[in-house]
Amino acid sequence: MGSDFTLNRRRLLQGAAAGATVAALAGLPTARRAYAADFTVGFIYVGPHDDFGYNQAHAQGAAAVKKMAGVKVLEEENVPEDVAVEKSMESMIQQDGAKLLFPTSFGYFDPHILKIAPKYADVRFEHAAGLWTDKLPKNIGSYFGYIFEAQFINGIVAGHTSKSGKLGFVAAKPIPQVLQNINAFTLGAKLVNPKATTQVIFTGDWSMPVKEAEACNSMIDQGVDTVTMHVDSPKVVTQTAEKRGAMTCGYHCSQAALAPAGYLTGAEWNWTDLYPKFVTMAMKGEMIPNFYRGGFKEGLIKQSPYGAKVGDAAKKQADEVKAALSAGTYLIFKGPLKDNKGKEVIAAGASLSQSNESDVQLESMHFLVEGVLGDLPG
């Protein structure tokens, strides 16, 4: 028996060695840079590109760039916020000649982009959600949208359609960008129904499918009939709510396909407009603004089409407010505004506008408005 094995194994080794040689010879020429003439753009996602959420919204933007002539798009998904993203960026630059990179996860910025960007002055790094300051390298840019405007519209629609007036919010972490959404959603609902409340549950991290489902179920058990969320993938919350017969307002991108019955509307990123614009500017050699933010007015966000359960009154009011937001005449966080402990957080006459003047204050938000049931740590 032993000798049989010897023969087989030896033959196998020889065959494999021959195969490997052929592989190397056949494959290597194509592995060279084949797109040197094209303008190469790289996208890096922290999760799967088809997560019905944060990453899918960016991948939709990448898909829009792919349609442009003379552009080669590179994509990598599930890249952690450590050495891996540094190497992915450098690999896209060194091995594929990328000139413009969109490393899209918040955690890629500091220290990873800040470490790599100075080494490649001719490559542009565009990062979502960061706060670029003029002390940082000029080849880095940060862009983001005031998506809480769309969560405000979500709240108006939910305020109209909810029968119990009890709304639910599944949130990842108590950080400013999440608190903006919870507060805007609640303020929108209270505009319609001053008694409306938003129960908030923090799951602790961006992707916690089991906890998200538990949070959603327990809120529905307590009488919540409409939920929304701010986690990386709204898929679990949306599907859980749909199964329980509750209504959902979406986030990041449209989840309408996951909840044909209960999907009301959703707060969506509009990267499909922004990314081709940035790529065009980069190809022409124009400078993309280092700090770029906007809401409905600037076209950085959009609203999912209304679902079947949204009535005419809800549509009318939501459309009116959206028109005012698009015109730039509507403020969401304006005084007098109290938090849910009764403390005044914005004085009468003061406001946090959706503009660059208020960005730092918005990004430092640490309160939950009156009507939110939940606590902040610290």
Add this chain to the structure above:
Amino acid sequence: MMGEEAVTATPRVGLPSASILPGLRALANALVQPVAALIVSLLLFGLFVAFAGVNPLHVYAYMFQGSFGSWFSVQNSVTRASPLILTALCTALPAQLGLMIIGGEGALVMGGLFAALVGVGMNGASPLLVQCTMALVAMVAGGIWIALAGGLRHWRGVNETISSLLLVYIAIAILNHVVEGPFRDPKSLNKPSSPSIGDANLIGNIPGTEIHWGLVFGLIACVIAYVLINRTAFGFSARVAGGNVRAARMVGLPVGRLVLTVCFLGGAAAGLAGMVEVAAVQERANASLIAGYGYTGILVSFLARHNPLAIVPVAILLGGIGASGGLLQRHLDLPDAATVVLQGILFVVILASETYQGRLRLFPERAGE
């Protein structure tokens, strides 16, 4: 093809004494099995991608290019391997005692957190002192974490596999609590983090390369672990207790102390990996520490059959698979999961090939030698 060079470096337990020839023969015999398993895995993976509609030859070519095909790729692979070398020791050392510890991720997280606490707390002291203290404290933190699992096993009979895994969740919860609450840098708005340990305290790269010093720490740790296990009375006692714990007790070996010490050492290695992540990569403690190195370390340890020296080439091999994943995604539209599939195939094939251990004699001894 990829990684054969790496495996060739696999050392053999027990070196030749009188003549070099039997040693070489033993080495060759020891190498045949992992190399064959690697080739079989690559062939199976080729079959898998062929079903996904991709030419396997292109896959192999990109894998080679992305992992070891250029100096950039080599550095990429080795950098990714550095934390794996240390976290693999967290499984490999207790395995000598027959303990199956899979909680290296928790020890890494605790090590990283405590390294950051020390680094921030000692800001202003001489960088070398800060770095050494960070490393020491991280090792103690990680060591205690895994020693907890060892202690539960020894005194309360709790299964160490389960307890070490559950301790990971506790470690992550502690990390999140500390960096979101008492130890949060007020400037870290949307990504709760500890304050930065400061540029001066970073350990940086090996001169002339883009590989951080974590690699050297890993190599030293593996050599120490090898000597400890194979060349000392302590290591011998540990292996005896791992082979037959009742016999070990009969001859009076201090089994409890062995369990705690070996678990502590394993945890210390993973804790050091956490310190390296903080001091060479992240500059602060935050949720980015939870990158799964602890779990990939388990795979590395098994593939290396818990041999501390074999861990190094295996970790580099897996680092190479990780490094090549990007090219496969970018050029062949394979999903990220493709590299996970290859890791899975490799794991199963290597475990299956253990069946043939000792039964394959491609270089048999001849009479008279």
